[in-house]
Amino acid sequence: MGKKIEIHDFEPKIMAFVCKWCTYSGADLAGTSRMDYSPNVRMIRLPCSGRIDPQFMIKAFEQGADGVIISGCHPGDCHYNEGNYYARRRNTTFRQLMDFHGIDIERIEFSWISAAEAIKWTEVIDAFTEKVRELGRHPQYDDEIVDPYAQFLVQKDQESA
């Protein structure tokens, strides 16, 4: 304890999707050890990193998240034997699709954090918050609809109404 929280001009919003066996417990340990990390993160507890749907990330960005963290048990440690391997494979393939989609993949952090790695959790959060702070606000969904044709349709719809 003791680190005074410094408020910057821009505070990134970060969403974390974590597995309940490893990373969530690791974050619990950070709490019981009274560690200190940046408060910009909101965590969603899921049973396994294999449950993390890439669409959750898109939804988070849509909701104004500036960065997304995905974390689960280390390879070989999955409570469900192989869930984190699916998460890893999904992440590697989906990153490219995210890139194509226009989401800066620098804003997606993937890391293995075990239930004992409270220090790693705080380090990942602090480093990623700092990184996203430098990247700035996520611009993708500033305008709700950027597709000109869709905008045209909406306009038409509004006019007729």
Next chain:
Amino acid sequence: MAKIGVFVCQCGNNIARTVDTAEVAKYCGEQDGVVHVEDYKFMCSAPGQEMFKKAIKEKGLDACIVSACSPKMHEATFRNAAEAAGLNPFKVEIANIREHCSWVHDDKAVGTVKSKDLTKMMIERIKFNKPLERYVMPLTKRALVLGGGIAGIQAALDLAQAGVDVHIVEREPSLGGNMARLSETFPTLDCSQCIMTPRMVEVQNHPLITVHAYAELEQLSGYIGNFRARIRQKAKYVIDDLCTGCGECWEKCPFSTESEFEMGLVKRPIIYIPFPQAVPTVPVIDNTECPKILKDKCGLCADVCGPDCIDFTQQDEIKEIDFGAIIVATGFQLMPNVYREYGGWRPPHMTPKKLTAKQRKALPRSDAGRLVDVINGLEFERLASASGPTGGQIRRPSDGKIPEVVVFIACVGSRDCNKGVEYCSKICCMYTAKHTMLYQHAVHHGKSYVFYMDIRAGGKGYEEFINRAQDEGAQYVRGRVSRLTKKGDKILVKGADTLTGQAVDVEADMVVLATAMVPQGDSEQVAQTLGIGYDKHGFFSEQHPKLMPVESSTGGIFLAGACQGVKDIPETVAQASATAAKVLGLFSKDEMMRDPEIAIVDQEKCMNCWDCVTVCPYLAISRVELKDRNGNFRKWAAEVNPGLCQGCGICNTACRSKSIELMGYTNEQVYAQITAFGGDII
């Protein structure tokens, strides 16, 4: 419209110091659907829980959020309280504002904002929580014990004494395992057979224990409480019920082969019991050697058999039996191929795969250039055993001479990942000390040397035992042996004493290797048959190394003894009794309750891509045909077996048509939680 209650806990000062709980409660009260808020000092205390129950009853709440500590701490507490108050327990969620907020952020303003946000996300989420009912599963109160060594015997006896029906499946013709081979046990020098054989007989005579000797588990299906095992009873060619164990047949059998039980030191007949005290005392015919079975010659055993119990036409028999729990106690072997490093000679049966008579004939039989008198620990046990091939006199295998100088080499294959395994085999220090004592007791003028790396004698009375071995004349030399060579009828042991920094040469009559303890050769196949995890050496993995040391990674399958890791006899027995206690705990109820947080398929939406079937780590999803009311095939769909599903949700993510949902973590719930995100972050 939801009627949600929010209960913000101050946790004494733990939360209240950095979170303005009153402010959080006020903010939550303004949220859509929230009809009741509380801000209390200790929600988990008895008055706090009473308040929680009272609010549910009086306000008719249909969902509750407790903003407090981690769900690992008190989720169960509040869910039970809700159940007592008549609310479905799965309509209670915890927002973690202690471990994830108040304890990690020092600033009260920041903590309050984050707590509000975390609670609000939960409020949005709980609107989509469905009331769930726990599943009631049937339970077969019968246990299967794999392996009839000391671990299996102990577990079976403990269970049977508590009134559980137990079946033991043993691969060899007799119970006993490796412990039956030992002459005496450390650190008390108890005779192993004297303490082992009464237990074997007790197993045999117990009305609740069924022994399937000379049988193997072929297939296992089902799940905790409801396993179905396919057991292959190998053909013994002897009718169990008729055989009296008189011994006429094995005394008259004119053919012989190396005895597996005696580690190939002597021969046994083709129709045999492994050792005189075998249980059951029913001989088996080795069908890879018997000339009657192979080429229809001989048949002497059938002629001499009084009760006419020999049947050469017998076939393997398949038995299908239902079990509720399984104890795996398949034991260990000594590292089989380490002899080559030391120039030792092995009887062919020690090669990993059992050979046919024809293959065996093709192997070289001569021991030219090989060191017959280099033996392993278990072989020494047989030499020292009163019931062994030499009747308890220690005589070396090559010429039967009593060895005057014996060198014991510790850590052969252990603690060396280049030549063997990385781990310490744990028991070798102790049994080497025991061997020196047994040798000194049998050969008073003999000289014994022990080459060791370190002495690891952690155990009750173990260090004292090592000291006693040294007092009784064993010469301990700290150092490794570089090579063994033949010198006349002796073996020249070239070693080093690292404490004095000198080379040590010993001309030994016999060398005993304390070879590493490794899992049974087929342990990986066994693990795959059972569907349990195993480590890189082939030892079966426990669920948790500290807190769940006897549970395997699959529910209802427990691990006992050296199949899980290197162990001595007291540890094995303790672990076997622990598995029995676990099984009794499982069998203490008439039905099993299963957590309802498992996957459910919307079979109408399912479009048969079978991705879920592929990804499921527990093989819990199967393909079923849906029929219309006339019984005609309508469509295919996936179906989840609630007994097997562990609730990981991998299928939910993989499902393309979004027709499979993990209860408690549905897409709706997670999306609702994400949608609530996006307000002030600090």
